[in-house]
Amino acid sequence: MQHSTIAAIATAPGQGGIAVVRLSGPESYLVAERVFTPANPKKTVAGAKGYTALFGRFCQAGECFDEGVALFFRAPHSYTGEDVVELSCHGGDAVARRLVEACIQAGAAPAGPGEYTRRALLNGKLSLTQAEAVMDLISAGGRQGAALANAALSGALARKIEARRQALTALQAHLTAWVDFPEEDVPALEQDHLKEELTAAAEELDGLIAGYGAGAVLREGVDCAIVGRPNAGKSTLLNLLAGFDRAIVTPVAGTTRDVVEQSVQLGEIRLNLFDTAGLRQTEDPIEAEGIRRSWRKLEEAGLILAVFDGAEDLSDEDRELARRCAGRPALALINKEDKPPRLDPAEIAPCFQKVISVSCKEESSRPLIEQGVSELLGTNRVDPHAASLSGQRQLAAAVRARDALREALSAIEMGFGLDAISVCMDDALAALCDLTGENASEAVINEVFERFCVGK
Structure with a gap:
């Protein structure tokens, strides 16, 4: 339902100085125009540029019930990659709920749990590991836990895994060419170089796996x-x-x-x-x-x-x-x-x-x-700024990748042919893609977003 425009309260429930209602989707500006009137008559919602703000009043069915600020983000330069408008009203459940109701009456649909972050994922603004880090950051109770989540949100784990994946992909491409096209005189891989790369990747995954427990705590x-x-x-x-x-x-x-x-x-x-x-x-x-x-x-x-x-x-x-x-x-x-x-x-x-x-x-x-x-x-x-695994899904994928690499190394030591080693490397690459979410199925994505809150 990415073609729809969604609305939800993005701030925590309860009393506060402000509450934020977020709109995201192709009709965000149109919906905002129906519920928000700029105080400056020379300004319009339709003409608002991205990364700008307008002060005005919030209205429903001709009745103005609050005043506040509208922040505008034009696609693709927003959290979700879509047109986004964030409406900041006075804090308190009654005002925020009414503003959401006004947005729904104006054509928006209620957002589901984690739907904003899901759209960011589907629109290529976040990887799956970064999307998982969003909820970790929201739920963090200590500074180190928040720093770990922020490192993941900044792409530390994705970058680390991607670097290893690219190196293994290059090795696998060489192996495949050597096995499948012997007539092309493709040079054989040097065994020492192959073992060195596989060992380095396996040891890096060992470090991530060993640090999982403390990071999870x-x-x-x-x-x-x-x-x-x-x-x-x-x-x-x-x-x-x-x-x-x-x-x-x-x-x-x-x-x-x-x-x-x-x-x-x-x-x-x-x-x-x-x-x-x-x-x-x-x-x-x-x-x-x-x-x-x-x-x-x-x-x-x-x-x-x-x-x-x-x-x-x-x-x-x-x-x-x-x-x-x-x-x-x-x-x-x-x-x-x-x-x-x-x-x-x-x-x-x-x-x-x-x-x-x-x-x-x-x-x-x-x-x-x-x-x-x-x-x-x-x-x-724990280094709170280093790459780390978060959740059983990531841990299981890292273990599968590490084990496949160890099997490839064992195959080399036991004198098996390069085609057997290639099969192990295929398994390792598939597991790394599962870890980063490149091969994530709809079921896996749904599992990740089950613990998300509405409004995020």
């Missing part, structure tokens, strides 16, 4: 389970990270019986916290169900904050918790460092990548936990 956040035995300080830790009293804290063991959820921003990382019931033996069926849910959350979490009472000897529940954290992304927090220590950190250290002594009641412990989490998840090593 910065962009999307991570589910984090707070686990430990009763009165170790789990709920106190939740309140420290949340910045307010989110969970009830009492000296009574078993106060927390169900999972308490809270989203917090810890430095550059958004943590979806789950404060769980204390781990202990109990005959109470309700508390026992809470403990069962605690173990389940531990297994599901992308980050575990295991809290131990440093003022008490290590218990059987502590040892079981440490055992279950082995090999997992888990940070051990020895709480109550303000009291005489009785727990020996060396007893649990082999099960954790990092052990920190803290006092969950003190704000000074927050930066220590923040640093420990960033080191554990690798976010402190």
Whole structure:
């Protein structure tokens, strides 16, 4: 439906200084002319040049209901590549909704989720990886996550992949000519040069794949389970990270019986916290169900904050918790460092990548936990301005391309003919084209835009 003209509110819902209603399509100027009257009678919407603005009033059915600014963008020099008009009215749901209604009455159609960015993609203004970066940028909760998304939006990943794709395409063209046209005396590829190019491409993809996890944490956040035995300080830790009293804290063991959820921003990382019931033996069926849910959350979490009472000897529940954290992304927090220590950190250290002594009641412990989490998840090593993979679609395509290149290298080492190597390179090139979206089907594009919001 690219031939239609669409309208939607482009700003977030709620009260604000301004709200923006965006029009895009061949009749954007015509629709804008029907709802917007310039304050200067010598100016007209039809005559407005691109990258200009007019002040005026918004009207519907002869009634003027607000005043504001219209910004004009002529095709193809706009976000979507079409004629675009952005109408800035006073913020607030009522005025913005009425302006959209006026635009629809004037001939526009309601925009679907992500339809503006989809049109930018279809009109060649953005690649698929850049379109995916738009939503990453909108949803970014930290500066590093926003910087990663902005790098992708600027084409960092697309440029990196395109450079490798062009080099592999040149090699494949040479191979194909040598295999298919032996009578043309095409010189054979030097095996060392072929191996060098394939190895470099595979290693570059290895780097992108290895950095995916930390980049995903910065962009999307991570589910984090707070686990430990009763009165170790789990709920106190939740309140420290949340910045307010989110969970009830009492000296009574078993106060927390169900999972308490809270989203917090810890430095550059958004943590979806789950404060769980204390781990202990109990005959109470309700508390026992809470403990069962605690173990389940531990297994599901992308980050575990295991809290131990440093003022008490290590218990059987502590040892079981440490055992279950082995090999997992888990940070051990020895709480109550303000009291005489009785727990020996060396007893649990082999099960954790990092052990920190803290006092969950003190704000000074927050930066220590923040640093420990960033080191554990690798976010402190991410270059936010470098190319990175975003989402499972891109990751899967990169893995397919890398594996195909490794197969080509294995074929060379095993002495297979160049026709077999050529097949592997075909697979690698197809996967790279899938990554950048050059071979994207309608189904893939629909999947990408499912998480977009209306107005973007």
